[in-house]
Amino acid sequence: METLRDILDAAARGVFPPPDGRTTVVAQASHRDAGVLAFTAHAVVFTDEDPRWVYDTLAAVPCDALAAPMNARFLAAFLERTGRTSETIDAMLVGSPLPGEPVLPLQEITDGEHPRIVYARRRRGEVRAWTTEGGVLVLGRGIAGRLEVSVEVDDGVRHRGLGRALVTAARQLAPEPLWAQVAPGNARSMRAFQAAGYRPVGSEALLIAG
Numbered sequence: 714m715e716t717l718r719d720i721l722d723a724a725a726r727g728v729f730p731p732p733d734g735r736t737t738v739v740a741q742a743s744h745r746d747a748g749v750l751a752f753t754a755h756a757v758v759f760t761d762e763d764p765r766w767v768y769d770t771l772a773a774v775p776c777d778a779l780a781a782p783m784n785a786r787f788l789a790a791f792l793e794r795t796g797r798t799s800e801t802i803d804a805m806l807v808g809s810p811l812p813g814e815p816v817l818p819l820q821e822i823t824d825g826e827h828p829r830i831v832y833a834r835r836r837r838g839e840v841r842a843w844t845t846e847g848g849v850l851v852l853g854r855g856i857a858g859r860l861e862v863s864v865e866v867d868d869g870v871r872h873r874g875l876g877r878a879l880v881t882a883a884r885q886l887a888p889e890p891l892w893a894q895v896a897p898g899n900a901r902s903m904r905a906f907q908a909a910g911y912r913p914v915g916s917e918a919l920l921i922a923g
Contacts, residue, residue: 715737715739716739716740716742716857717739717740717741717742717757717759717856717857718742718857718858718859720737720739720750720757721750721856721857721859721892722890724752724805724807724914724915725807725809725859725890725892725914729752729753729755729914729915730752730755730757731755732752732753732754732755733754733755734754734755734778734779735755735756736755736756736757736758736767736768736771736781736782737755737756737757737758738757738758738759738760738764738767738768739757739758739759740759740760740761741759741760741761742759742856742857742858743857744922745836745921745922746759746855746856746857746919746920746921746922747759747760747761747762747791747795747797747919747920747922748760748799748856748917748918748919748920749782749783749788749791749917749918750805750915750916750917751782751783751915751916751917752914752915753915754779756782756783758782758791759856759857760791760795762794762795766794770787770790770791770794771787774786774787783802783916783918788918791920792920795920796923797920797921797922797923798920798921798923799918799919799920799921800919800921801896801918802897802916802917802918803894803895803896803897803916803917803918803919804894804895804896804897804903804913804915804916805892805893805894805913805914805915805916805917806892806893806895806906806907806911806912806913806914807890807891807892807893807911807912807914808880808883808884808887808890808891808893808906808909808910808911808912809884809890809891809910810884810885810887810888810889810890810891811881811884811885811910812885813885814885815881815882815885815886816878816882817845817878817879817882818845818846819843819844819845819850819882820843820844820845821841821842821843822842822843822844822849827842829842829849829851829865830842830851833851833853833863834853835921836853836855836861836919836921837853837854837855837861838853838854838858839853839854840852840853841853843886845875845879847866847867847875848864848865848866848867848875848876848879849864849865850862850864850879850880850882850883850886851863851864851865852883852886852887852891855892855894856892856917856919859890859892860887860889860890860891860892861891861892861893861894862880862883862887862891862892862893863893863894864876864879864880864883866879871901876901876902876905877905877908877909880893880905880906880909880911881909881910884909884910891911893906893911894917894919897916
């Protein structure tokens with residue numbers, strides 16, 4: 714049986730679910746994460762809830778069937794059903810590993826109580842973080858154990874290419890495909906990731922356990 718990780722690994726290779734307008738329901742890979750992934754004309758709902766509830770609830774959403782899995786009414790019902798919380802619908806991007814060492818001078822954070830590490834642990838496991846002048850780079854295991862990246866750039870050094878340099882460095886630190894979750898409205902971040910070679914592959918709504 715195909716797992717959530719199988720689907721993500723295939724997408725990282727450029728192999729996507731069939732664009733048949735259907736929704737696939739798979740089990741959660743961990744208690745922490747449930748949610749919805751939307752690819753071209755195919756959605757994946759990952760949950761430990763009864764698949765029949767998912768399909769019945771989607772069928773009752775008053776919109777085009779292709780849009781139903783990311784429709785606010787379905788997501789609200791999903792949140793209420795599971796007692797989880799959610800922040801936003803993100804674009805999913807993925808980048809392959811790059812050879813060589815990062816050009817940026819990076820220093821790994823060893824203080825496990827650093828605010829950025831504490832925040833990242835809410836969503837990821839095996840979190841590691843590095844600092845450079847004006848920025849922070851974080852890697853960790855997120856949905857289905859995939860390797861995920863996030864960065865933070867100080868206000869005073871924005872518009873100088875540091876974000877792009879950080880997410881490029883992340884690909885050099887990564888031993889496997891590296892995933893990013895970016896709010897579509899954050900055009901600056903989207904441009905930085907795409908300029909660094911990350912490819913948009915879909916969107917996701919992550920439901921986080923309380």
